Each structure stands twice: as C-alpha cells, then as structure tokens.
Amino acid sequence: MLILIINAGSSSIKYQLLNMNSNALIAKGLIERIGIEGGKVIHKYYKNDNLEKVEINQNFLSHIEGMRVIVNLLTDSKIGVIKDVSEVDAIGHRVVQGESVSHPVLITKEIKEFIRKISPLAPLHNPANLLGIEVAEQLFKNVPQVAVFDTSFHQSMPAKAFRYAIPNEFYINHKIRVYGAHGTSHKYVREQAANYLKNKNVKTISLHLGNGASITAINQNGESIDTSMGFTPLNGLVMGTRSGDIDPSALFYMVRECGVNFEELDDLLNKKSGMLGMTGKSDARDVEQLSYEGDKNAVLCLDLYSYRVKKYIGAYMAALNGAEAIIFTAGIGENDCNLRYLICKDLDFLGIKLDKEKNEKFNSPDRVVEIQSEDSKIKILIIPTNEELAIAQETLKIIAKH
Incomplete structure (x- = not known):
C-alpha cells in the first residue's frame, strides 16, 4: 500500500511517499520559497537501503509547477522510486481549515466545494491545499484522495477558549469562533513527547x-x-x-x-x-x-x-x-x-x-x-514534526473503509 502525502503550505510543498505495510519511507522532499526568489527542491529517496539526496535550485511561480516537479522526480528513469503514478494507491492531503469537521474525509466534488467555500478562513492555505488536490487529480487519475483537516485537533477546546465576546448571533448563524490550525503537527509532536x-x-x-x-x-x-x-x-x-x-x-x-x-x-x-x-x-x-x-x-x-x-x-x-x-x-x-x-x-x-x-x-x-x-x-x-506520517495513517483508515 503506497500512499503519497501532499502538504501544501503558503510558500512550500512537503511530500512523502510511504509504504504503509511497514510505515517505511520511500521518498520525501520539500519545495520551498514558492513565489519567492531563491526557490529550491530538496528531494530524498532510498536506493539500495541508502538515503540519497538531490537538490535543485529553481524558482517556482506557483504550486502547480511544484507538483509537476514532484511527479517527475518520483517517476524519473534514473532516480525514480516508482515507474508510473498508477502505483500510488492513495493520496492524503493536509487541509488547514475544515471548519468544525472533526475527522478525515474522502475527497469528492462536494468536499472540494466545501474547501473552496471556507477558503476565506485560511486565505493563504486552503486555496493552495485545494490546488494541490486538483493538480493531483490530474496527475494521478483514479487514485482516491483523502483530506485531513488541521482544525480537527482543536475541536476539543472548551467554549471559554473558542468563543469570542461578540453578539451570540455571529457564532450561531455565522460560526465565527476560534478554529486554530497546525493541529496535525501539534497532535503528532505531543504524542512523540509522551512516548519519549x-x-x-x-x-x-x-x-x-x-x-x-x-x-x-x-x-x-x-x-x-x-x-x-x-x-x-x-x-x-x-x-x-x-x-x-x-x-x-x-x-x-x-x-x-x-x-x-x-x-x-x-x-x-x-x-x-x-x-x-x-x-x-x-x-x-x-x-x-x-x-x-x-x-x-x-x-x-x-x-x-x-x-x-x-x-x-x-x-x-x-x-x-x-x-x-x-x-x-x-x-x-x-x-x-x-x-x-x-x-x-x-x-x-x-x-x-x-x-x-x-x-x-x-x-x-x-x-x-x-x-x-x-x-x-x-x-x-x-521534536521534528512529521505531519505526513500522521496524515498517511489517517488516510489509510479512510481508504480501508471504502
């Protein structure tokens, strides 16, 4: 079971390809400074049990360019770790804003529209997250995709923490409250701390x-x-x-x-x-x-x-x-x-x-x-965060149900 994780940030894309039969990392990388001068790709992959590294200095005007580079690196004839994108069984996406959704979901037309609709709540990230989803759909045809929402972890906050002292109608009718973000990362590193x-x-x-x-x-x-x-x-x-x-x-x-x-x-x-x-x-x-x-x-x-x-x-x-x-x-x-x-x-x-x-x-x-x-x-x-592994584990659970 190969799962590709796409973590599109406001100016970066982190990605990992994992074999979920063993939680083994196959390849990972970071495209940084998207939209900023001095763009770079750091791509790492396993070859003969050794972790090899490739660095590419390249400016990226958009996340679309970054996603295409990821696909090319994964399937490259010399350093690629898969021969074709059809070998990927599922794709998990980090999505920052999920409003009050408390669990990962299989991505459908309705979910994409939901992510688009609430983009004003995370204007730097949700559009990039959605773009990552749509480009992945083009490049990985018929591969199921899952959205894991950053806001989910913060649904445990008590009302005294998530409510604002404004007229109640704005909370009841317009859902204006604290949602938070980075929940996948906060949850992961806390679990690592507890284990350590x-x-x-x-x-x-x-x-x-x-x-x-x-x-x-x-x-x-x-x-x-x-x-x-x-x-x-x-x-x-x-x-x-x-x-x-x-x-x-x-x-x-x-x-x-x-x-x-x-x-x-x-x-x-x-x-x-x-x-x-x-x-x-x-x-x-x-x-x-x-x-x-x-x-x-x-x-x-x-x-x-x-x-x-x-x-x-x-x-x-x-x-x-x-x-x-x-x-x-x-x-x-x-x-x-x-x-x-x-x-x-x-x-x-x-x-x-x-x-x-x-x-x-x-x-x-x-x-x-x-x-x-x-x-x-x-x-x-x-504690090095590994949102990608956490997202992969959640993606596997959703795929197993379908």
Missing part, C-alpha cells in the same frame, strides 16, 4: 514555528485546550507574512485615516505584514542574516517575534496550571537556535532554563532531543 518521556499524561506547550506559526496548550489527556490562531490563521504569533495579534481598532483607523481600502486589509495583514512588513523579507533565515549585519528593523523583528511567543507561553502555563514540557517544532522551531534562545531567555521564573550549548549542538535534529539545563524544571524538547 514515558508519560502519557504529560502537559505540554507546543510551538509550531514556521512561515506560519502557532502555539497550543495541550492538557494531560492529549487534548488541545487553547491555541493562538483564531477564526483564521492570521491571529496570534508574528509570522512570515502575517501580522498576528493586532487591535481591530487599528484597522478601522487605517481605513479612515491612512487611505487603505477596506478590501485591501485582508491582503495587507495576511500577505504583506509579519516579518515581510517589518524587514522586507518573509523568510526567517533572511531576517536572521539581516540581523547579523546590524539591520535595526531585523533586530527589532526578532525581538518582537520572540516576545510574542514568550507572552503566549506565560498565558498557556496559566491555562494549564503548569506544564511539564515545551516543544519546539517545524522549520524555525527545529532549525533556528537563535530564536529558540531568544524565546526561552528570561523565563527562569516559570522554571524554563535553556542550555545554550545543547541548543546549538542539537540544532536540526532527526529525533527527539532535550535542550534544557540540568536545573530546569521544565523539559525543553526539539
């Missing part, structure tokens, strides 16, 4: 820090009780192109006094703010480089970014009445030792103490690692 610490009841604060970023409080039952993203993925932390938290009155002011059209606000806050708005760069690696070169805007951006994360850690320590572990995951969380340092700095009162040497030594790990100091009361873990 041999404590199924571990309370954790999970930091999924990538171009999109969110933080989630997870209780002793492994349930999300609060998360930083809200009605859409715009809320919460500073991100690559998203503003994160902002006083709504500032938006009214921008319309009245700054000449911003109301229709422009969505694009401004989702695609032109965050790191990009502050520094001109949306990729944290580029912002880091500017910071090292002394760019004041970049220095401030990193300070603001880490400060926002600190505030949420404090809030979620209160919401959980204490936690046993902090988890760093995703592109920045796993690979940026400087931002991990800035985030954990001066959190001693909460029992969070980072070991600087471990933090640098264990950067970009391929397994769970601990980076807290010996006298830290809280475990600080870096």
Whole structure:
C-alpha cells in the first residue's frame, strides 16, 4: 500500500511517499520559497537501503509547477522510486481549515466545494491545499484522495477558549469562533513527547514555528485546550507574512485615516505584514542574516517575534496550571537556535532554563532531543514534526473503509 502525502503550505510543498505495510519511507522532499526568489527542491529517496539526496535550485511561480516537479522526480528513469503514478494507491492531503469537521474525509466534488467555500478562513492555505488536490487529480487519475483537516485537533477546546465576546448571533448563524490550525503537527509532536518521556499524561506547550506559526496548550489527556490562531490563521504569533495579534481598532483607523481600502486589509495583514512588513523579507533565515549585519528593523523583528511567543507561553502555563514540557517544532522551531534562545531567555521564573550549548549542538535534529539545563524544571524538547506520517495513517483508515 503506497500512499503519497501532499502538504501544501503558503510558500512550500512537503511530500512523502510511504509504504504503509511497514510505515517505511520511500521518498520525501520539500519545495520551498514558492513565489519567492531563491526557490529550491530538496528531494530524498532510498536506493539500495541508502538515503540519497538531490537538490535543485529553481524558482517556482506557483504550486502547480511544484507538483509537476514532484511527479517527475518520483517517476524519473534514473532516480525514480516508482515507474508510473498508477502505483500510488492513495493520496492524503493536509487541509488547514475544515471548519468544525472533526475527522478525515474522502475527497469528492462536494468536499472540494466545501474547501473552496471556507477558503476565506485560511486565505493563504486552503486555496493552495485545494490546488494541490486538483493538480493531483490530474496527475494521478483514479487514485482516491483523502483530506485531513488541521482544525480537527482543536475541536476539543472548551467554549471559554473558542468563543469570542461578540453578539451570540455571529457564532450561531455565522460560526465565527476560534478554529486554530497546525493541529496535525501539534497532535503528532505531543504524542512523540509522551512516548519519549514515558508519560502519557504529560502537559505540554507546543510551538509550531514556521512561515506560519502557532502555539497550543495541550492538557494531560492529549487534548488541545487553547491555541493562538483564531477564526483564521492570521491571529496570534508574528509570522512570515502575517501580522498576528493586532487591535481591530487599528484597522478601522487605517481605513479612515491612512487611505487603505477596506478590501485591501485582508491582503495587507495576511500577505504583506509579519516579518515581510517589518524587514522586507518573509523568510526567517533572511531576517536572521539581516540581523547579523546590524539591520535595526531585523533586530527589532526578532525581538518582537520572540516576545510574542514568550507572552503566549506565560498565558498557556496559566491555562494549564503548569506544564511539564515545551516543544519546539517545524522549520524555525527545529532549525533556528537563535530564536529558540531568544524565546526561552528570561523565563527562569516559570522554571524554563535553556542550555545554550545543547541548543546549538542539537540544532536540526532527526529525533527527539532535550535542550534544557540540568536545573530546569521544565523539559525543553526539539521534536521534528512529521505531519505526513500522521496524515498517511489517517488516510489509510479512510481508504480501508471504502
């Protein structure tokens, strides 16, 4: 049973081809910086039990171009791992916004229309997710496809966490509430933490820090009780192109006094703010480089970014009445030792103490690692996320039913 997983982000596509008879990885890759200069493909595949690597520097104007490259790599006459796309038994897709859907579903015309209809709730991701589905349908004809929704994990949040203090009619009639995102990743790394610490009841604060970023409080039952993203993925932390938290009155002011059209606000806050708005760069690696070169805007951006994360850690320590572990995951969380340092700095009162040497030594790990100091009361873990494996497992369950 070969399952291909497509995880289309706002500026990237991650993919994995897995043999679900053994959960064995056959090939995986990352296409990054879609729509940004400096695009790259990192493709890895097994050959004679050795993991080989191919890197291609290529700009991608769209996700369609990226999907075609994936198919070409998988079926290439020299490095391909399958001869034809018909060898793939099913395709699983990560879809960010599923509204109140609490389980994966087989993709049909109706499901595609549902994903399209609720795209305004995740304007950077759902259109990319849907595009991935539609391109996959063209390239993998007659292969069943499954959607696994990021919002599902957060359906366990209590009303006090997911409701907004606005007139009830907007919740009842228009379903305006907190949905969250990155649920597949938060759920996966929490399970990995519980296994690693041999404590199924571990309370954790999970930091999924990538171009999109969110933080989630997870209780002793492994349930999300609060998360930083809200009605859409715009809320919460500073991100690559998203503003994160902002006083709504500032938006009214921008319309009245700054000449911003109301229709422009969505694009401004989702695609032109965050790191990009502050520094001109949306990729944290580029912002880091500017910071090292002394760019004041970049220095401030990193300070603001880490400060926002600190505030949420404090809030979620209160919401959980204490936690046993902090988890760093995703592109920045796993690979940026400087931002991990800035985030954990001066959190001693909460029992969070980072070991600087471990933090640098264990950067970009391929397994769970601990980076807290010996006298830290809280475990600080870096856990490589594997949303693709989690999605594959859910996809297999759905396919088995049909």
